[in-house]
Amino acid sequence: MTTATTHGARDHARAQDGTEVEAMPRIPAPDGAVWAETVAGGNYTHKVLARGTEVRFTDLEGDACAHVLLYVADRPFERLNVADTVKVLWNAYPGAGHLLLSDQGRVLASVLAADVPVETVCGTSTLARNTARYGDGSPHGASPAGRELLKLAAAKNGLAPRDLPPSISFFKGVRVDPDDGRLTFENSSRPGASITLRAEMPLIVLVANTAHPVDPRPDYACTPLDVLARPGTPTRPDDPLWNSTPEARRAFLNTADHLTARGIA
Amino acid sequence: MTAPKPQQRDVERNSEGVDVMSDVVVPARAPWSAVIAAGRSLTITDLGGNQAVDFLVYDAHDTAVRYSAPDTIQAQGNIYLSTESVLMSNEHTRLMTVTADTCGRHDTLGGACSKESNTLRYGHHTWSQHACVDNFLAEGAKHGLGKRDLVSNVNWFMNVPVEADGTLGIVDGRSAPGLSVTLRAETDVLVLVSNCPQINNPCNGFDPTPVRMTVR
Ligand SMILES: [Zn+2]
Numbered sequence: 001m002t003t004a005t006t007h008g009a010r011d012h013a014r015a016q017d018g019t020e021v022e023a024m025p026r027i028p029a030p031d032g033a034v035w036a037e038t039v040a041g042g043n044y045t046h047k048v049l050a051r052g053t054e055v056r057f058t059d060l061e062g063d064a065c066a067h068v069l070l071y072v073a074d075r076p077f078e079r080l081n082v083a084d085t086v087k088v089l090w091n092a093y094p095g096a097g098h099l100l101l102s103d104q105g106r107v108l109a110s111v112l113a114a115d116v117p118v119e120t121v122c123g124t125s126t127l128a129r130n131t132a133r134y135g136d137g138s139p140h141g142a143s144p145a146g147r148e149l150l151k152l153a154a155a156k157n158g159l160a161p162r163d164l165p166p167s168i169s170f171f172k173g174v175r176v177d178p179d180d181g182r183l184t185f186e187n188s189s190r191p192g193a194s195i196t197l198r199a200e201m202p203l204i205v206l207v208a209n210t211a212h213p214v215d216p217r218p219d220y221a222c223t224p225l226d227v228l229a230r231p232g233t234p235t236r237p238d239d240p241l242w243n244s245t246p247e248a249r250r251a252f253l254n255t256a257d258h259l260t261a262r263g264i265a
Numbered sequence: 266m267t268a269p270k271p272q273q274r275d276v277e278r279n280s281e282g283v284d285v286m287s288d289v290v291v292p293a294r295a296p297w298s299a300v301i302a303a304g305r306s307l308t309i310t311d312l313g314g315n316q317a318v319d320f321l322v323y324d325a326h327d328t329a330v331r332y333s334a335p336d337t338i339q340a341q342g343n344i345y346l347s348t349e350s351v352l353m354s355n356e357h358t359r360l361m362t363v364t365a366d367t368c369g370r371h372d373t374l375g376g377a378c379s380k381e382s383n384t385l386r387y388g389h390h391t392w393s394q395h396a397c398v399d400n401f402l403a404e405g406a407k408h409g410l411g412k413r414d415l416v417s418n419v420n421w422f423m424n425v426p427v428e429a430d431g432t433l434g435i436v437d438g439r440s441a442p443g444l445s446v447t448l449r450a451e452t453d454v455l456v457l458v459s460n461c462p463q464i465n466n467p468c469n470g471f472d473p474t475p476v477r478m479t480v481r
Contacts, residue, residue: 083334083376083417086433088385092374093431103398103415105381117431121344121374123335128357147355162329164355165416176427181345181370183338213339247385254384 023224035229039066041222042142044149044208046156047229048073049199051259054112054232057207058194059171061223065212066170066195067124067146069154070100070108073202076159078102082120082166088247092176093117097241099248100168100197106255107200107248110235115193119169121176121183124150125213134220143220149208157204170195172212185214200234200255202264286480293473294395294462296404299480300325301450306364306481309421309458310445313474315438317423317461319377319397321416322352322360325453328410330354334373334417344427346371346419352448355416360454365447368440372420374427375435377401378463387465400459408455420461421446423468437467 001015002008023040030036034053039045041064049055057066072078081103086092088101095114099107111118124146130137137145139152146169151161171193173186209225235241235252242252259265286305290312291297301307309318324330336353338344346352347370350363376382379398383391401415422440427433462473 077412081376081382081417083374084379084382084385087375087435088382090434091431092427092433101382101385103379103381103412105379105385121335122339123333126336126355126357129336129339160329161355162413166333166335176344178427178429181343181427183342183344213335214342250385250388254381 033228033230035227037227039207039209039225039227041224042144042210044153044206045227046153046204046206049203049205049229050231051199051202051264052232052234053199053229054196055199055205055227055229056194056196057170058192058226058228059189059223060191060226062189062191062193063221063223064189064209064225065172065215065222066225067150067167067208067210068170069150069164069167069206071157071159071204072102072108073204076157076163076204078104078106079163079165080108080168082168086120088251092120094120097244099251101251102201104254105251106258107235107251108203109197109199110241111195112198113194113196115195116171116188117173118195119172119174119212121174122169122213123166124169124208125210129213144210146208146210146213149210150206153206153208157206169212172215174214183214185212185216198232198235200252201259287478288480289478290475291458291460291478292475293460295460296400297458297460297478298404298408298456299478300453300455301480303450303452306447306449307456308445308447308479308481310443310477310479311368311422311440312442312477313472314442314444315422315440315467315470316474316476317463317468318421318476319401319459319461320419320421321401321457323410323414323455323457324354324360325455328408328414328455330356330358331414331416332360332419334419338373344373346373351451352419359451361448361450363446364449365445368422368444368446370424370439371446372423372425373417374433375420375423375425376417377415377459378461383465391465394464395462397459397461397463400462401457404459405457408457410457420468435466435468438470
């Protein structure tokens, strides 16, 4: 097929229609889903989700690592606060039944199901650290840094590097020694492991799929991440999660108070 | 009630006969900030004992580059700060190094208290109480910093153990009157401090007290 002419180039481009690869968004999302995408290792994605949406992250081959940031969709200066999340929950390893909190004392998302704990301690990787460890950390290279990927995802939502606080990650684990505070890395995932969140506010979700920053393996490794979101219902007062702890109840009350005043509860 | 003002003394020699750039007592519950040139040191002294000092540090020439708890923890493989700990930036560069520490262990996980998180941790009756985030916002605004610029901070002198099952909490402190930590600036930095006003947990022994900031 010639691409020497405009018509030939157009035919060449259009001949790609319908090509299927593993890592791609499926549009329209099938079977009533609102987001269906496989994210390549070393790549990123982002989405704006309605309140109530249930989004499941699946480690397809056992070496995905999803680095995640959450923002309130129309006021992104309210965002995930990892310190408040672990302090208010009294737990550094949140799992099913725990809440991901904003800096405003509200629930951004609840963790509906989790095969592995959410990793809250080590954040994501940087250009400098990945360059030192693997020889490259640039987003177009073979071992992209999570922060570089999140900068791109943020930029597409009008957000700048200063809008990137410490992130959480899914699938790889880190344990803290209770005596001396030292970290131990846990390759805790397996093919098919998943974590499901429920959006309790309208959310901007940023996701980078790249190796965990303290993964001790000398060679960069990251495999595809599947993302599947469906419409759902936010947590209501009759849900056991609402009253699971006094802190959770007050976080849901703060969230409802804010959304009710805005007329979008 | 008016907010207490830090007592700033720009002196050449302090009461111990040491030449200093500045030597300040930050009142209980108050904020403080300073630009510290590369190579200079800041000593934070816990005057009354068990006083949490919430602390953020920025590259003075590019405040988008700021303290990162995760990068600091990655770099040293440990959640606690003490002598030889390096406070790393979000671009994994060195901002400050702990050169001396007579307390022994400081927190990186607990973040700052806020009016908002106080409603979750204790109840809505705490809403009128002062909090570290308000100190950071008020003091940070003097340097053009806003809400977007606040991230997980260091808590000097605050004791936050993590149990084997992940249970974590602010418990009785390990500090005492006169204990101190000294940090050397590895580049020109802006330091933003809240002398924590929290009265609902033991981070200040339920009695916030002054701290001393000495820049050499
Ligand atoms: Zn505080």
